[in-house]
Amino acid sequence: MTTRFSEWFDERAGVKKLNEVLLLRKIPRGAGWLYTLGFATLFVFVIQAVTGAVLALYYVPSPDHAYETVRFIQYTVPLGSILRGLHHWGASTMVVLLGLHLLTVFVMGAYKHPRELTWVIGVALLLIVVVAGFTGYLLPWDQKAYWATTVGTSMAGTVPVIGDALLKIIRGGASVGALTLTRFYGAHILILPILFLLTIAAHLYLVVYLGVSVPPWLWESDKEELPEDEKERYNLFKKQGHPFWPDIVVEDVIISLVIFLILLALVAWVGTPLEARADPTASDYIPRPEWYFLFLFELLKLFPGNLEWLGVIVVPTVLILAILLLPFYSRERSRRLEKRPVTLGVGTLFVLAVVILTFAGWKSTPPTHVTERGIELNSTQILGRSLFASQCASCHGDEAQGTNDGPSLQQIGDLRDPAFIHSYIENPKALNPDAEMPASIPPPGEGQQVLTHVQVEDITQYLSTFHAED
Ligand code: HEC
Structure with missing residues (x-):
């Protein structure tokens, strides 16, 4: 019965081939726990999509109702506080997981030939996640949301010449108000998810098409005799590896479950912040950006007022381009860690700088309560x-x-x-x-x-x- 059905279905949908390509494909030998980070990020994205869809059933994106509907979700809707909590903490978790994923790929040199495009798309995904975080931050329309967005968007205004126009486009007016809210909401639930799906699809396609990289210490091992030709060598590792289903999936699912439990623990023990309703006249409020913007915020303090736009536009653009184009200018042939001292040295300095600036930013933002x-x-x-x-x-x-x-x-x-x-x-x-x-x-x-x-x-x-x- 099952075979007859699967044959019937396969004749019409060709799923056997898909099954072979997606599930039965072999993952090369050496792929360890660090290789689960990509899947884990995808898993949290699914959490965001599901919880976000349910939140959208209750949320009203207008200054008159946004805050009240979020309170309603938090205090009245059954399981509402858990849904909102998962969505809140899921956003930060995605930034962490994607960051770690990119870092692993960077250290292992997996962005090199032939995976340059996979890297570029991965970095684009991180940017989309960050923009989704920024737009989502406004939606509860509490003090924190309102003032962080006011300060965050005001930075666009420091850009020479086009600053004012840019600011108006982002805010939909001179100040943060009803139009900003609908604008951010539209981006958050419509534009960004579409971009997400497209980039995730492209990223996954490349991952399946090229296969994941073999860790550099095995790929360029001096201990074993390996074929000179890259394709032959890859096929050898693949032959010695495990099938994606079920071997690798089990590892991926275990990590994802652990992450889910951590998320639930955060929701239960740390809770989900909701401050007082946004008050545009409370200009003494101390705005605090989301933690993953703190390093930029801190960096900005190093630029004097009239040069602020350098910190706002030039520095981030240069940084993003430097990361995005990494595979095209960092061209050492070897992927082995000890043979890439300059790349890894610069990378370490960058990560240290981000950590130190984040810490300094965190120390210097006074508590809200x-x-x-x-x-x-x-x-x-x-x-x-x-x-x-x-x-x-x-x-x-x-x-x-x-x-x-x-x-x-x-x-x-x-x-x-x-x-x-x-x-x-x-x-x-x-x-x-x-x-x-x-x-x-x-x-x-x-x-x-x-x-x-x-x-x-x-x-x-x-x-x-x-x-x-x-
Ligand atoms: C060097 C010690 C010293 C420091 C530092 C100091 N004070 Fe005083 N303060 C005093 C003394 C002494 C008095 C009693 C009146 C006088 O001698 O000025 C006083 C009185 C006061 C009074 C009461 C005035 C009245 O008549 O009721 C206030 C309010 C006050 N201080 C606030 C402050 C604040 C705020 C600061 C910090 C910015 C501060 N003080 C720093 C020594 C100090």
């Missing part, structure tokens, strides 16, 4: 708190409890109004001729300014939260 004395501090007060710790705690104590050098400020919110506190921090002598406290913004000619007016206000807002009942 801080509760102190049972009060949830807003972003201004959080900034004020860290300024207080560095500028004032030496005399007033870590908890404003007072020291020998300065009085307690733990009731200052009751004793003084914000205007007084602000002025006192700027220049105590103006209010109290006997003041011993040093001025932060002394009158001209009377010393060094230590804080800006904005910083003084940040500290003032923080100190104003101190009341007796705390």
